[in-house]
Amino acid sequence: MNFSFPSTVSLWETLEIALEGPSDGNPFLDVQVSARFQFGNRRLDIKGFYDGGGVFRIRFLADRQGTWDFQISSNVPPIDGLSGQVSVTAPQKDRHGPVRVSKQFHFAHEDSTPYLPVGTTCYVWTHQSNALQKKTLETLKGSAFNKLRMCVFPKHYDYNTNEPTLFPFEGSLEDGWDFQKPNPEFFRHLEIQISALKGIGVEADLILFHPYDRWGFSKMDAAADDFYLRYLTARLAAFPNLWWSLCNEYDLMEAKATPDWERFAKIILENDPWDHLRSIHNCREFYDHTKSWITHCSIQRQDVYKTSELTAEWRERWHKPVVIDECAYEGNINWGWGNISGEEMTRRFWEGAVRGGYVGHGETYLNSREELWWSKGGELVGSSPPRIAFLRRILEEGPQGGIDPISMGPAYWDLPVGGVVDKFYLFYFGQSQPSYRVIDVPTTGHYRVEILDTWNMTVTPMPGLFSGKLKVELPARQFMAVRATLAETIL
Amino acid sequence: MNFSFPSTVSLWETLEIALEGPSDGNPFLDVQVSARFQFGNRRLDIKGFYDGGGVFRIRFLADRQGTWDFQISSNVPPIDGLSGQVSVTAPQKDRHGPVRVSKQFHFAHEDSTPYLPVGTTCYVWTHQSNALQKKTLETLKGSAFNKLRMCVFPKHYDYNTNEPTLFPFEGSLEDGWDFQKPNPEFFRHLEIQISALKGIGVEADLILFHPYDRWGFSKMDAAADDFYLRYLTARLAAFPNLWWSLCNEYDLMEAKATPDWERFAKIILENDPWDHLRSIHNCREFYDHTKSWITHCSIQRQDVYKTSELTAEWRERWHKPVVIDECAYEGNINWGWGNISGEEMTRRFWEGAVRGGYVGHGETYLNSREELWWSKGGELVGSSPPRIAFLRRILEEGPQGGIDPISMGPAYWDLPVGGVVDKFYLFYFGQSQPSYRVIDVPTTGHYRVEILDTWNMTVTPMPGLFSGKLKVELPARQFMAVRATLAETIL
Numbered sequence: 010m011n012f013s014f015p016s017t018v019s020l021w022e023t024l025e026i027a028l029e030g031p032s033d034g035n036p037f038l039d040v041q042v043s044a045r046f047q048f049g050n051r052r053l054d055i056k057g058f059y060d061g062g063g064v065f066r067i068r069f070l071a072d073r074q075g076t077w078d079f080q081i082s083s084n085v086p087p088i089d090g091l092s093g094q095v096s097v098t099a100p101q102k103d104r105h106g107p108v109r110v111s112k113q114f115h116f117a118h119e120d121s122t123p124y125l126p127v128g129t130t131c132y133v134w135t136h137q138s139n140a141l142q143k144k145t146l147e148t149l150k151g152s153a154f155n156k157l158r159m160c161v162f163p164k165h166y167d168y169n170t171n172e173p174t175l176f177p178f179e180g181s182l183e184d185g186w187d188f189q190k191p192n193p194e195f196f197r198h199l200e201i202q203i204s205a206l207k208g209i210g211v212e213a214d215l216i217l218f219h220p221y222d223r224w225g226f227s228k229m230d231a232a233a234d235d236f237y238l239r240y241l242t243a244r245l246a247a248f249p250n251l252w253w254s255l256c257n258e259y260d261l262m263e264a265k266a267t268p269d270w271e272r273f274a275k276i277i278l279e280n281d282p283w284d285h286l287r288s289i290h291n292c293r294e295f296y297d298h299t300k301s302w303i304t305h306c307s308i309q310r311q312d313v314y315k316t317s318e319l320t321a322e323w324r325e326r327w328h329k330p331v332v333i334d335e336c337a338y339e340g341n342i343n344w345g346w347g348n349i350s351g352e353e354m355t356r357r358f359w360e361g362a363v364r365g366g367y368v369g370h371g372e373t374y375l376n377s378r379e380e381l382w383w384s385k386g387g388e389l390v391g392s393s394p395p396r397i398a399f400l401r402r403i404l405e406e407g408p409q410g411g412i413d414p415i416s417m418g419p420a421y422w423d424l425p426v427g428g429v430v431d432k433f434y435l436f437y438f439g440q441s442q443p444s445y446r447v448i449d450v451p452t453t454g455h456y457r458v459e460i461l462d463t464w465n466m467t468v469t470p471m472p473g474l475f476s477g478k479l480k481v482e483l484p485a486r487q488f489m490a491v492r493a494t495l496a497e498t499i500l
Numbered sequence: 501m502n503f504s505f506p507s508t509v510s511l512w513e514t515l516e517i518a519l520e521g522p523s524d525g526n527p528f529l530d531v532q533v534s535a536r537f538q539f540g541n542r543r544l545d546i547k548g549f550y551d552g553g554g555v556f557r558i559r560f561l562a563d564r565q566g567t568w569d570f571q572i573s574s575n576v577p578p579i580d581g582l583s584g585q586v587s588v589t590a591p592q593k594d595r596h597g598p599v600r601v602s603k604q605f606h607f608a609h610e611d612s613t614p615y616l617p618v619g620t621t622c623y624v625w626t627h628q629s630n631a632l633q634k635k636t637l638e639t640l641k642g643s644a645f646n647k648l649r650m651c652v653f654p655k656h657y658d659y660n661t662n663e664p665t666l667f668p669f670e671g672s673l674e675d676g677w678d679f680q681k682p683n684p685e686f687f688r689h690l691e692i693q694i695s696a697l698k699g700i701g702v703e704a705d706l707i708l709f710h711p712y713d714r715w716g717f718s719k720m721d722a723a724a725d726d727f728y729l730r731y732l733t734a735r736l737a738a739f740p741n742l743w744w745s746l747c748n749e750y751d752l753m754e755a756k757a758t759p760d761w762e763r764f765a766k767i768i769l770e771n772d773p774w775d776h777l778r779s780i781h782n783c784r785e786f787y788d789h790t791k792s793w794i795t796h797c798s799i800q801r802q803d804v805y806k807t808s809e810l811t812a813e814w815r816e817r818w819h820k821p822v823v824i825d826e827c828a829y830e831g832n833i834n835w836g837w838g839n840i841s842g843e844e845m846t847r848r849f850w851e852g853a854v855r856g857g858y859v860g861h862g863e864t865y866l867n868s869r870e871e872l873w874w875s876k877g878g879e880l881v882g883s884s885p886p887r888i889a890f891l892r893r894i895l896e897e898g899p900q901g902g903i904d905p906i907s908m909g910p911a912y913w914d915l916p917v918g919g920v921v922d923k924f925y926l927f928y929f930g931q932s933q934p935s936y937r938v939i940d941v942p943t944t945g946h947y948r949v950e951i952l953d954t955w956n957m958t959v960t961p962m963p964g965l966f967s968g969k970l971k972v973e974l975p976a977r978q979f980m981a982v983r984a985t986l987a988e989t990i991l
Contacts, residue, residue: 313914314806341935341976345914348932350978375935423804423836441839444832444866485832487841 011064012091020100021107021119023247024069026093030085032063037240038189040065042083048073048097053282057081058243061193068247070283071097072106072119107249107285108212110304114330114365115411116286123409126332127401128156128214128369132257133164134386135202136173142202145386150209152389153398154370157206158334160216160257161199161241165223168342168379177237182224188233191240200244207250214307214334216290217241217273218265219257228264231272238273242280251285253277254307258292274302290334298327309335313345317361317368318425321414324365331366333357338383339391340373347373347383351392352464356439356488358393358400359463363427363437363490365413370397399466403492408433417449424448434493437463444485452477454495461490468492502555503582511591512598512610514738515560517584521576523554528731529680531556533574539564539588544773548572549734552684559738561774562588563597563610598740598776599703601795605821605856606902607777614900617823618892619647619705619860623748624655625877626693627664633693636877641700643880644889645861648697649825651707651748652690652732656714659833659870668728673715679724682731691735698741705743705798705825707781708732708764711752719755722763729764733771742776744768745798749783765793781825789818800826804836808852808859809916812905815856822857824848829874830882831864838864838874842883843955847930847979849884849891850954854918854928854981856904861888890957894983899924908940915939925984928954935976943968945986952981959983 011029018024030040042057044067057067065088071077074097081091100106106119108126116124129152134145149157163173175195180186203213217238220227229237245251255273256262270289277287288307289296298306306327310316316336323331339354340347349357354370361368372382372391380387404412412427412435423441428434431451438446450456455474460481461467471481474496483489502520509515521531533548535558548558556579562568565588572582591597597610599617607615620643625636640648654664666686671677694704708729711718720728736742746764747753761780768778779798780787789797797818801807807827814822829838830845840848845861852859863873863882871878895903903918903926914932919925922942929937941947946965951972952958962972965987974980 312806314809315803318805341933343934343937345932348934348976350931350933353931440841440844441836442832442841443834443839446834485839 010087014093014095016094017096017098018071019098019104020071020074021104021249022071022101023249024071024095026057026067026069026079026081028057028065028067028081028088028091029063030059030065030083030088035189036063036065037191040083040085042067042081042085042088044069044079044081046077046079048075048077055247055282056239056243056280058240059193060197068244069095070107070247070249071095072283073097074099103210104249107283108252110286110330112410113328114324114413116330117410123411124155125401125404125411126156126212126367126369127153127397128158128332128334128367129154130158130334130338130369130371130383131386132158132160132216132219132384133169133173134159135199136163136175137171137385141380141385141387144388146205146209148387148389149206149211152394153401155210156212156214156252156369158214158216158254158257158369160219162219162222162226163224164219164221164384166221166384168375168381169221169384176224177226186225188229189236191237196241196244200248203245203248203251207248212250212252213248214252214254215245216254216257218255218259218262220261220263227262231269234269234273235276238276239280242277246281246283246285253281253285253287255287255289257290258309259289259296260294261292270296271300274300278302288332298329303329305330305332308333310337317357317364317366320361320364320366324414331361332369333361333366334369335371336361336368338371338373339393340375340381340383342373342375342381351396352488354391354393355396355400355463358397359437359488359490360425360439362400362404363412363414363425363435365411365427370394396463396466399463403435403461407435432495436491436493438483438487438489440487442485442487443483445480445482447478447480448491448493449478450475450493453499455497455499456493457496459492461492462486462488463490464488501578505584505586507585508587508589509562510589510595511562511565512595512740513562513592514740515562515586517548517558517560517570517572519548519556519558519572519579519582520554521550521556521574521579526680527554527556528682531574531576533558533572533576533579535560535570535572537568537570539566539568546738546773547730547734547771549731550684551688559735560586561598561738561740562586563774564588565590594701595740598774599743601777601821603901604819605815605904607821608901614902615646616892616895616902617647617703617858617860618644618888619649619823619825619858620645621649621825621829621860621862621874622877623649623651623707623710623875624660624664625650626690627654627666628662628876632871632876632878635879637696637700639878639880640697640702643885644892646701647703647705647743647860649705649707649745649748649860651710653710653713653717654715655710655712655875657712657875659866659872660712660875667715668717677716679720680727682728687732687735691739694736694739694742698739703741703743704739705745706736707745707748709746709750709753709756710748711754718753722760725760725764726767729767730771733768737772737774737776744772744776744778746778746780748781749800750780750787751785752783761787762791765791769793779823789820794820796821796823799824801828808848808855808857811852811855811857815905822852823860824852824857825860826862827852827859829862829864830884831866831872831874833864833866833872842887843979845882845884846887846891846954849888850928850979850981851916851930853891853895853903854905854916854926856902856918861885887955887957890954894926894952898926923986925982927982927984929974929978929980931978933976933978934974936971936973938969938971939982939984940969941966941984944990946988946990947984948987950983952983953977953979954981955979
């Protein structure tokens, strides 16, 4: 009987135990396998899963360096009681562990390395041709994006009529699906791509359900839903770069109601001992983001005109990180959610950033192949991505751990300011095109002041250091910002 | 004793009776003079005023053709009982009488000629040099603007530090003002300029009070306020092109409260038998526009980002015409209310227009002379005025009597439509940049369909006539609109 696992693994890398077991009957249903991992007083109970061909797997994500012991439980006698030991070594370069909420409104990896989400969206990129998937990964690698919204299930919608290569269950649309028989090949492919994202520094914000469906995956019964979620979590919970997004546009899921989402959340909590980030995304009505299982707000804007300008209000309302995953997409399709300009997309990113939130990107430029980035991936052709990269650079050069909105008083009614009080200030002028503005920096320090052109991506220092009120000459163009960084404290 | 008046006057032109009277004491206070004009059963009681140099005047605006009789009353015996007869002839070319509310949300002159307000703002243009005032009138004459917001009192504010040539009262800032002694020269000058506006087809939206003051006119006591209003209305109520705007930013007038505004409205109602349009303009809080004396809502936007997009909601709220007199100004000054782009100004005009409202313009581009159009008049240098002229043309080519928002159902959540059902439709894409859109025109008619580029000011017809659903190919640029006009009804 095969029972194998690596004897060493680096911190925050997935370790996999393979076990040979019965393949008769329906092993997905009939066989239970799990492992208890122990490290000192720390104990993790992990479910395994059937991967086809008589092979069962248990995946573990080490979160402490040192020697871990494990013992396997199963209803299959030869497997039950197997045990082993794994040595967890120092993390590989650029591995920082799963992303967590940090400082209430922000994010950091488990080792405290700040994580500034700069998201984009390719809903069903893993359901496209291999060539297109390869292109998507190349595009992402060359971009500033470090989070990707993507669905488990294939998508049926405008510009999305092609059939996927792989389905998550045995069966077919014509003959029906056997929801008790997942298709391991489907899930292995998904995992390969989630790992590929990890390799290029991208978090997979995985959408577990969505309403754009012609195959029936949005209308499974409760037993099938729960079985799917238990299987998926057993397979994926040990991936370090994974976020759970329960649904895209949950309120369009006709066959589901609040008790369903709450039950799904419970299943994920029970089956993900690593406590990956969890969210649920609206179309019209926000979900109740005060629910304790929701780690951060995954928002679609509710208003056609005002989107990320509302970030600070949402922070106040839910006391959680605000991630505006859909502020509309840069593109030229027929619908208003998919035809904003690159300027407007960039503006929405900045409006959100200076209010202490994180705006997400998507692109919907029509081409003859109907390969729209927002759904299928491929190439980015819009004008916002380089500007979003510029914003990422500015934020990364700023205080570690993110910026928060700063209330500067009534004179700033038209000028949002974000930063860290007494250290760092970003003043964002947005659509305004002033030729000058008097701004305030604290009198307790000398500040370096730079003029940022967020569209032309330039940083122009003002000579000298400043304290208190200063007049900033501006080029009377839209999309300007000013950055003030503490150079020295006045003693 | 001089007692003179023209024996004929054309309809809707101001007739003036001059009377010689006492000049000793304070004739402004001591002498009452009024006239009762009669035409059949129609009777108008009109107050006169002292114009200095022993001359009293009574102004009458004929609103019926034919012979009117009048009789004068006064507490000065030689004047009391004087009478006369005036023949009112057909109106001059392009004279249509005062503007009234029409069809609940729109405007028309008294002879039912539609009036589409296309307003701009030069708050204190009459307080500038003669050369600049001349320039302002020339600029207006060459523009599409047909309404001007302007103040009686001079203004003290950023870029407004120059002293006016004339003051409304005897006295000085140093020695104090005698609020019981208006300065006739001041008011004669104001009247000359209101008449000059009439000559170029511009309605004077006259602002009676405002808070930007270093002379004390915003802080007169109740007796002085009332005296001023009675004097002003006696002088101006017979001007055909006059609108009363009680205040600019009433809520910034520290020395006034609601009972004051209500009293002022009562004085105007009592002293303006012609019932000119009346409004009051907010800074932050809207006035209660349900008050019966308010003929239309004069709105300053309350939100930095959303302005004229709220027009339909405001119509629903107040059931009166919505005139967004301040949606911010095109310009480049320091404050957000004065530094929007020409594109954004034009967009706000269109967003308001397709929702059945009327947006106003102002311009605040800084120059070395500190001659900003918004306050002093002069020249227009912005990019929105020609586009506003294009909008005016489109509206004038549309249905007489204005357009209303048209509810097209949920598929139009992102695409506002205005017009007249079954006749005329304007679809406005605003910031969206679609490459195509399927739109609906009624199946009960054949429609001419044209693509409007509201920025480049072009009208491109689509060949043929259309009925029901049609796909419109668009250039994937912002600021496009589609116009559909009924060509023939399907029988």
